[in-house]
Amino acid sequence: MLGFLLLLAAVPGCPGRPADGAEGWPLPGEDLEEVRSEALRRLLEVFGIEDPPHFSHHTKQPPQYMVDLYNTVADADGVTKDPHLLEGNTVRSFFDKIHSDRMHFQFNLLSVAKTEKILTAELHLFKLGPKVSELPSFRRHHFCQVNIYQVLDKNKMDFSQGKKLLSSRLIPLQASGWEVFSITQAVRAWNDEESANHGLLVTVWGLAGSPLEPNLVRFASGKHHHESKQPMLVLFTDDGRRGTVSFNSLQDASVQPAVLPNEPMAPYPNRTRLTRSLGAEDGRLPCQRHPLYVDFEEIGWSGWIISPRGYNAYHCKGTCPFPLGQNMRPTNHATVQSIINALKLTKGVNSPCCVPDQLFSINLLYFDDDENVVLKQYDDMVAGNCGCH
Incomplete structure (x- = not known):
């Protein structure tokens, strides 16, 4: 390995002939x-x-989503299986930092460079299965409406002027597992203006805006549930670091x-x-x-x-x-x-x-x-x- 490091610092030259000083370093x-x-x-x-980074992964497990994504795009040695599988060249996962008692989540995006092009941003929420005591309620309700809002003013989250709707979807009440919502618009705004990041608010309603029994629909939180089910922001970006070397004899990159x-x-x-x-x-x-x-x-x-x-x-x-x-x-x-x-x-x-x-x-x-766990693809x-x- 020392030889590899010395090779990085060697004087550029034709690899077919030894560079000056390549033998007998230092x-x-x-x-x-x-x-x-x-x-x-x-x-x-x-x-x-x-x-x-001054952080050891031996003390913390990475999100399973990121591990699965890595195994999808890379072989055992990290070599890309298919360059078209990954959107952009960087994927980051962020965990909620405030652990609010209500479904208000905030993610620290300081590690995202201003120059990065944000392609897609997703909010991943783990829906918990119903409790036995709640099963009778499913006779009256089959679906719920989940709304994802960008918080504009933390002091007015309960009013329309304090939030902006990003995504809305019907979800079966009896379903459990990960639900994914697009929040690209909000993250792009936060990347342009850091002070605009007041987090996300999640609300749950019955059909046609009817109220639901408390705790009928529950999502895992970082405060009360295992880290494997924590709310997570997944960000797909392109940092502009693309390969610059091209050869006439390159084969199909796929x-x-x-x-x-x-x-x-x-x-x-x-x-x-x-x-x-x-x-x-x-x-x-x-x-x-x-x-x-x-x-x-x-x-x-x-x-x-x-x-x-x-x-x-x-x-x-x-x-x-x-x-x-x-x-x-x-x-x-x-x-x-x-x-x-x-x-x-x-x-x-x-x-x-x-x-x-x-x-x-x-x-x-x-x-x-x-x-934060990062998946990054490096060309050439x-x-x-x-x-x-």
């Missing part, structure tokens, strides 16, 4: 801890995090990457003798993919990252000997460069580089400093194939 006069600290800082930048063999891409047979001086004669293998495992526990991040424990980023290494066969997945530019290099037509022209030409995204499920994190470019 360089003379450099402190190993300083190099490690700088490498970790750069790794945090890759993941869009300023400082690692196809899950297969496990590729780490075999060298040998040049086609019956080629000119120039291959002998540029290929395996020096003991280096042609361009191929090699493992590069990123272990979050070894880095010191296992306390706040829930899943995965690490992932195989892979890296590309090897020569791009003339002539470049199609099995080396060369671009036209790489083919021309290889010919110019082989024939020594122009001084200072190197052979093409062995680099990733297919990249896949990974997903992290983690706790932030506010104990796993080398799916290697080619000469």
Whole structure:
């Protein structure tokens, strides 16, 4: 893992040739801890995090909804199964912070950046099943109307001018389980103006606005029920951190990457003798993919990252000997460069580089400093194939 961190801080260059100082790090006069600290800082930048959260998931269970969502979009190593499954690239879950005796909920959204594009916001409420003593009431009532309001003024929540209707739906009285309501409009307003966040108010009525017996319809609260049933705000956003690398040979992004063999891409047979001086004669293998495992526990991040424990980023290494066969997945530019290099037509022209030409995204499920669980997707994190470019 230390080698991976040093690779992050290495001087950029062609992966097919060692970068200056890549062997024998740290360089003379450099402190190993300083190099490690700088490498970790750069790794945090890759993941869009300023400082690692000071929170351990070993003391708290993440919401099952977030765990299930992660397992839906990612495989065991965190690699994205299908980039179209997730709306945006970030999903956050927030728990109610005020634990009011009435159904008034408030969520702290300070961790959401102003620059993030809010796509969808949902209020998740767990409806409790009826008590035995309440069963006779179901003979007279079959459905209830649940209204979700944005609170405009905490002092006027019981009046129309103090709230704004966001969502309304009929729910069977005998039903139990999670109910989901769209509240996107309110959350966008809160993100634009933090002081406007006075929370949400939930009211329950009979059909046509008729009153219901007290406690006939009950939703779990953070104050009186297990944390697995707490009211929760789920926010889908896009933080604008999209992949910037594109290759002509990229496959359909909806196809899950297969496990590729780490075999060298040998040049086609019956080629000119120039291959002998540029290929395996020096003991280096042609361009191929090699493992590069990123272990979050070894880095010191296992306390706040829930899943995965690490992932195989892979890296590309090897020569791009003339002539470049199609099995080396060369671009036209790489083919021309290889010919110019082989024939020594122009001084200072190197052979093409062995680099990733297919990249896949990974997903992290983690706790932030506010104990919110975040699912974030990062583009261009796993080398799916290697080619000469």
